[in-house]
Amino acid sequence: MVVCCGRWQREEPEVQLSRTEPRPFSAPQQPTGRASKMTQISIPSPADFHVHLRQGQMATLVTPHVRKGGFSLAYIMPNLKPPVTTTAQALAYRAELEAIDPTVDYLMTLYLSPDLTPEEIVKAKEAGIVGVKSYPRGVTTNSDGGIESYEMYYPVFEAMQRVNMVLNLHGEVPSDAKTNTHILNAEPKFLTHLHSLHKAFPRLRIVLEHATTRAAVEAVKTCGPTVACTITAHHLELTVDDWAGQSFNFCKPVAKFPDDREALREVIREGHPRFFLGSDSAPHPVHSKSTSTPIQGCAAGIYTSPILLPLVAHFLESFDALDKLEGFVSTFGRRFYHRELTVENTHHVVMQKIGAHVVEEKYGADENSVVPFWAGKEISWQIVPN
Amino acid sequence: MVVCCGRWQREEPEVQLSRTEPRPFSAPQQPTGRASKMTQISIPSPADFHVHLRQGQMATLVTPHVRKGGFSLAYIMPNLKPPVTTTAQALAYRAELEAIDPTVDYLMTLYLSPDLTPEEIVKAKEAGIVGVKSYPRGVTTNSDGGIESYEMYYPVFEAMQRVNMVLNLHGEVPSDAKTNTHILNAEPKFLTHLHSLHKAFPRLRIVLEHATTRAAVEAVKTCGPTVACTITAHHLELTVDDWAGQSFNFCKPVAKFPDDREALREVIREGHPRFFLGSDSAPHPVHSKSTSTPIQGCAAGIYTSPILLPLVAHFLESFDALDKLEGFVSTFGRRFYHRELTVENTHHVVMQKIGAHVVEEKYGADENSVVPFWAGKEISWQIVPN
Numbered sequence: 001m002v003v004c005c006g007r008w009q010r011e012e013p014e015v016q017l018s019r020t021e022p023r024p025f026s027a028p029q030q031p032t033g034r035a036s037k038m039t040q041i042s043i044p045s046p047a048d049f050h051v052h053l054r055q056g057q058m059a060t061l062v063t064p065h066v067r068k069g070g071f072s073l074a075y076i077m078p079n080l081k082p083p084v085t086t087t088a089q090a091l092a093y094r095a096e097l098e099a100i101d102p103t104v105d106y107l108m109t110l111y112l113s114p115d116l117t118p119e120e121i122v123k124a125k126e127a128g129i130v131g132v133k134s135y136p137r138g139v140t141t142n143s144d145g146g147i148e149s150y151e152m153y154y155p156v157f158e159a160m161q162r163v164n165m166v167l168n169l170h171g172e173v174p175s176d177a178k179t180n181t182h183i184l185n186a187e188p189k190f191l192t193h194l195h196s197l198h199k200a201f202p203r204l205r206i207v208l209e210h211a212t213t214r215a216a217v218e219a220v221k222t223c224g225p226t227v228a229c230t231i232t233a234h235h236l237e238l239t240v241d242d243w244a245g246q247s248f249n250f251c252k253p254v255a256k257f258p259d260d261r262e263a264l265r266e267v268i269r270e271g272h273p274r275f276f277l278g279s280d281s282a283p284h285p286v287h288s289k290s291t292s293t294p295i296q297g298c299a300a301g302i303y304t305s306p307i308l309l310p311l312v313a314h315f316l317e318s319f320d321a322l323d324k325l326e327g328f329v330s331t332f333g334r335r336f337y338h339r340e341l342t343v344e345n346t347h348h349v350v351m352q353k354i355g356a357h358v359v360e361e362k363y364g365a366d367e368n369s370v371v372p373f374w375a376g377k378e379i380s381w382q383i384v385p386n
Numbered sequence: 387m388v389v390c391c392g393r394w395q396r397e398e399p400e401v402q403l404s405r406t407e408p409r410p411f412s413a414p415q416q417p418t419g420r421a422s423k424m425t426q427i428s429i430p431s432p433a434d435f436h437v438h439l440r441q442g443q444m445a446t447l448v449t450p451h452v453r454k455g456g457f458s459l460a461y462i463m464p465n466l467k468p469p470v471t472t473t474a475q476a477l478a479y480r481a482e483l484e485a486i487d488p489t490v491d492y493l494m495t496l497y498l499s500p501d502l503t504p505e506e507i508v509k510a511k512e513a514g515i516v517g518v519k520s521y522p523r524g525v526t527t528n529s530d531g532g533i534e535s536y537e538m539y540y541p542v543f544e545a546m547q548r549v550n551m552v553l554n555l556h557g558e559v560p561s562d563a564k565t566n567t568h569i570l571n572a573e574p575k576f577l578t579h580l581h582s583l584h585k586a587f588p589r590l591r592i593v594l595e596h597a598t599t600r601a602a603v604e605a606v607k608t609c610g611p612t613v614a615c616t617i618t619a620h621h622l623e624l625t626v627d628d629w630a631g632q633s634f635n636f637c638k639p640v641a642k643f644p645d646d647r648e649a650l651r652e653v654i655r656e657g658h659p660r661f662f663l664g665s666d667s668a669p670h671p672v673h674s675k676s677t678s679t680p681i682q683g684c685a686a687g688i689y690t691s692p693i694l695l696p697l698v699a700h701f702l703e704s705f706d707a708l709d710k711l712e713g714f715v716s717t718f719g720r721r722f723y724h725r726e727l728t729v730e731n732t733h734h735v736v737m738q739k740i741g742a743h744v745v746e747e748k749y750g751a752d753e754n755s756v757v758p759f760w761a762g763k764e765i766s767w768q769i770v771p772n
Contacts, residue, residue: 175627177644182626184570184643240568241561244629245636246683254630257570258563290678294747294761297632298678361680375680 038317039353041381043326044346046309047073049333050168050209050230050278052301053097055080061364062283062305063100070309070349070383073105073339075278078133083111087124107337109133109168114152118159130337131166131207132156136174136190150193154200161204166337169194171208171216172253183254184240188215198223205336210235210280212253214263220274221267228336230278231264231328234302234373236315247289247298248371251282268328269321276333277312281305283370286362290371304373307359310381311374313351317381350384357382424708425739427767430732432695432715433459433725436554436595436616436664438687439483441466447750448669448691449486456695456735456769459491459725461664464519469497473510493723495519495554500538504545516723517552517593518542522560522576536579540586547590552723555580557594557602558639569640570626574601584609591722596621596666598639600649606660607653614722616664617650617714620688620759622701633675633684634757637668654714655707662719663698667691669756672748676757688759693745696767697760699737703767736770743768 051074053063066074076097078084084093090108097106110116110124112134121132134150150157160167171194172186181189194208208220208229220229238255255261267275282301292298304311312329316322334340356378362369437460439449452460462483464470470479476494483492496502496510498520507518520536536543546553557580558572567575580594594606594615606615624641641647653661668687678684690697698715702708720726742764748755 177625177647180643180645182643183630184626239563240570243631244569244640244683245633245678245686247631247633247678248680248683250631257566257568259566261563292631292633292676292678292684294634294757297630297634300631371680 038322040350040384041313041322041325042348042350043070043309044330044341044348045073045334046071046277046329046349047075047333047337047339048277048279048281048305048308048329049073049075049207049337050077050232050280051075051305052077052079052280052282054283055096057368058283058285058370059096060100061368061370062281062303063097063104065306065363066104067101068306069304070351071305072103072347072349073107073334075107075130075337076109078109078111079135083113084109085111085113085115087120087127087129090124090129091127105339107131107339111135112153112156116153116156118155121156121159121165122163125163125165129165131168132160133168133170133209135170136172150197157197157201157204161201164205166205166207167197167201168207168209169197171211183252184256187211187213187253187256191215191219194219194223194227198227202226207278207336209278210253211264211275212256213260217263217267217275221272225274228274228276228333230280230333231268231275232278232280232302233304233308233312233315234280235261236264236268236312236319237261247292248373248375249302250298250300251280251302252300265319265321268316268324269319271324271327273327273332274336276327276336277329278333279304279308281308285367286369286371287367302373303370306363306372307374307379309349309383310351310357310379313381314379351381352384353380354382355380424703426736426770427699427708427711428734428736429456429695429712430716430727430734431459431720432457432663432735433461433719433723434663434665434667434691434694434715435459435461435593435719435723436463436618436666437461437691438463438465438666438668440669441482443754444669444671444756445482446486447754447756448667448689449483449490451692451749452490453487454692455690456737457691458489458733458735459493459720461493461516461723462495464495464497465521469499470495471497471499471501473506473513473515476510476515477513491725493517493725497521498539498542502539502542504541507542507545507551508549511549511551515551517554518546519554519556519595521556522558536583543583543587543590547587550591552591552593553583553587554593554595555583557597569638570642573597573599573639573642577601577605580605580609580613584613588612593664593722595664596639597650597661598642599646603649603653603661607658611660614660614662614719616666616719617654617661618664618666618688619690619694619698619701620666621647622650622654622698622705623647633678634759634761635688636684636686637666637688638686651705651707654702654710655705657710657713659713659718660722662713662722663715664719665690665694667694671753672755672757673753689756690759692749692758693760693765695735695769696737696743696765697745699767700765737767738770739766740768741766 048071084090094106107130109131171190173189175182206227210232211229243249281304283303284299284301288299359374361375362371434457470476480492493516495517557576559575561568592613596618597615629635667690669689670685670687674685745760747761748757
C-alpha cells in the first residue's frame with residue numbers, strides 16, 4: 001500500500017508467494033509512476049543483503065540495529081577475527097546473533113580461502129549457509145587472508161554452482177603503482193574477473209558487492225540473469241570530495257566520482273531487478289574513525305544499520321526514485337536469493353514522512369560508541385512503531 | 387662541489403652571477419651523470435618558492451623552520467585571515483617574519499581579489515612585492531575569497547605584465563557534480579585557464595603551483611618560457627591511496643595517481659628548468675589534523691619546512707634524480723624569479739648521507755604542536771651544521 005498526499009492507492013502486487021528457481025531478470029521493471037508526493041510507505045519485509053555485525057561487545061550493540069533500521073533479513077559478512085571459514089563457525093556465529101536478536105533472519109556466508117573445499121561447500125549448503133564471500137587480499141577490514149587469484153578456487157565454485165550457493169565478490173583488485181592501479185580504478189579493473197567467472201560458471205549466482213562505478217553497473221547489466229549487484233545507501237550520496245579529509249565518510253570501496261554516483265542512481269531509478277540494497281553497514285568504535293596518527297589512519301567503514309530504511313527512502317526520494325524503494329530494499333534481492341515472501345512470513349514496515357528528524361549523534365557509550373552515517377543531519381522519513 | 391664515494395668532483399658552475407631578464411627555458415638541462423653514490427652534497431642557497439608561514443603563535447613556531455630545513459629564500463603565501471591584499475599588509479607581514487628570523491629572504495605576494503587594482507600593482511612592485519596569488523574560491527585553506535573567473539582581472543594582469551610581477555596560480559577549478567568535476571580532475575580541468583592566460587599575457591610570468599598531474603606537467607611544457615611550475619616534496623611520494631583515511635597525508639591539491647606521480651618524477655629527472663621546488667609546506671595544529679567529527683573533517687595541508695632539503699634529497703635519490711637536486715631546489719627557481727645568485731649572496735648548504743635519521747614526531751608543545759610529514763620515518767640525508 002502507498003499513500004500519496006493522504007490518498008490511498010492500490011499497488012500491483014510485487015511480492016511472490018513461493019520460492020522459484022532463478023529466472024531472467026534482464027528486463028527492467030516498468031516505472032510505476034512518480035512518487036514524489038508520497039507521505040506514507042509500506043514495505044514488505046525489507047532485506048539487507050550485505051551487513052557486518054562483528055563480534056562480542058560490538059555485536060551486542062549493533063545486531064539489534066538491523067531491526068531498528070527496518071530490516072528483518074540480514075546477509076552476514078564473514079570477515080571476523082578469525083574469519084568464518086567453516087560451516088561449524090558460521091552456525092555458531094548465527095547462534096550468537098540469534099541470541100542477541102532472534103527476530104531477524106540471518107543468512108550466513110563463508111570466507112573464501114584456500115582451506116575451503118568442495119566437500120565443505122556441500123556440508124555448508126546442507127546446513128543452510130547461503131553464500132561464500134571473496135575478498136581480494138588487503139583491500140578492506142580484516143581481508144589479510146583474501147584471495148589473490150580465482151582459478152585455484154574453480155573446484156569450489158563448481159561445487160557452489162552444483163548445490164546452488166551464491167558467490168559474493170568484493171570487486172576490487174589490489175593497488176599496484178607499477179600498473180597505475182589505485183583505489184579509484186580498483187573496481188573497473190576487477191570487472192574482467194567478474195566476466196571470466198560468469199563465463200566459466202554461467203549457472204553460478206554471483207553478486208558484485210557494493211558497486212561504486214558506472215563501469216561496474218554496465219558490466220553487471222551485460223551479464224546474464226545469474227549475476228546481480230548490491231548498492232549501499234552511502235554510495236548514493238557520497239563522492240570522492242566527501243571523504244577527502246573526512247574520515248567518517250571513508251569506506252572501501254571508496255565513493256567515486258559524481259558521474260559514477262549518477263550511474264548508481266540511474267539503475268535504481270530504472271528499477272533494474274538485478275540491483276538491490278546491500279548496505280555494507282560497517283560499525284567501528286568512534287575513536288578508530290575520529291582519530292589518526294601519522295602511523296595509523298582511520299578505519300574504513302560507514303555505519304547505516306540503525307537508520308537504514310528511512311535513509312534509503314530519503315536518498316531515493318532525492319533523486320526521484322522513491323517508487324522503486326520496494327523493489328530495491330525487498331523484492332529484487334529476495335527474488336535473486338530465493339527468499340521470496342509468503343503471506344505468512346511477510347512483515348510490513350510502515351514509514352511516514354515527518355519532516356525534520358535528526359539522526360542520532362552516536363549509539364552506545366564512551367569509547368565503544370559508534371557514530372552512524374548522517375549523524376546530526378535530517379531525514380524526512382521515519383518508521384512507524386508497530 | 388659534490389663528493390661521490392668520497393672522491394671530490396668539480397661541477398660545472400650553474401650559479402649565475404648577475405640578474406638577467408627572462409630567457410627561454412624550454413631546452414631541458416642535460417643530465418650531468420648518475421649520482422646514486424653521492425655521500426655529500428653542497429647546494430647554493432636553496433630557495434622554496436611556495437611556503438605558508440601563517441600568523442601569530444604558529445608563525446613564531448614555523449618561521450625558523452625555513453632555515454632549519456636548509457632554505458634561505460621563502461616565497462610567502464598570502465592566505466592569512468584576513469588575506470594579504472595590499473602592499474601595506476604585505477610589508478607589515480614581511481616585517482613580522484623578519485622579526486622572527488631575519489636570516490631568510492622573504493618574497494612577498496598579494497592575494498588576488500576584486501579589491502586589487504592596477505595602481506596597487508604598481509605600488510606593490512615599487513615596494514618589492516614579487517607576485518600575486520590566485521585561489522579559486524573554496525578549494526583550499528582560507529580561500530573563501532578566491533576568484534571565480536579571470537577576465538575581470540585582466541587589467542590587473544596587464545599591469546603585472548608591464549611591471550614584471552609574477553602570477554601564481556592555484557590551478558584547480560571548484561568541484562561541481564553537474565559537470566562531473568571533482569578533486570581528482572580539478573587540476574586537468576583548470577589547464578584551459580592556464581593556456582588562456584598565457585595566450586592573453588605572453589610576457590606575464592606565470593607559475594602553476596604545486597602541480598600534481600601528468601596533464602599539468604605536459605601543459606606547462608607546451609607553454610613558452612614565461613610559464614613555470616612548482617612541485618612539492620610530498621607529491622613526489624604520495625598517491626591517492628596514501629591519503630584515503632590518513633589525514634596526515636591529506637592536502638590540496640590532493641595527491642593523484644601513480645602515473646601522475648611518475649610524471650612529476652620524470653620532469654625532475656629530465657632536469658627541466660621550468661619545474662622547481664615550491665614545498666607548499668602548510669602547518670596546522672596537530673588536533674586539526676588528527677581528529678575529525680562528522681561535522682568537521684581534518685585540515686588540508688602537509689608540513690615539510692623543517693626537514694625540507696634532506697627530504698627532497700631523499701626522494702630525488704629514490705627515483706634516481708639526485709644529480710638534479712641543485713637545479714630543482716635552487717638555480718631553476720631563482721633564474722625564473724630573477725633571484726640568481728651572486729658570489730656575495732651565496733650560502734652553501736652541505737648535506738651528508740648518514741643512514742637512518744628519524745624525523746621528529748612533532749614540533750612545538752601540546753595542542754599547538756605541528757606534526758611534520760614523514761614523522762617517525764627515516765631520511766638518509768642530514769644538513770651539516772655550519
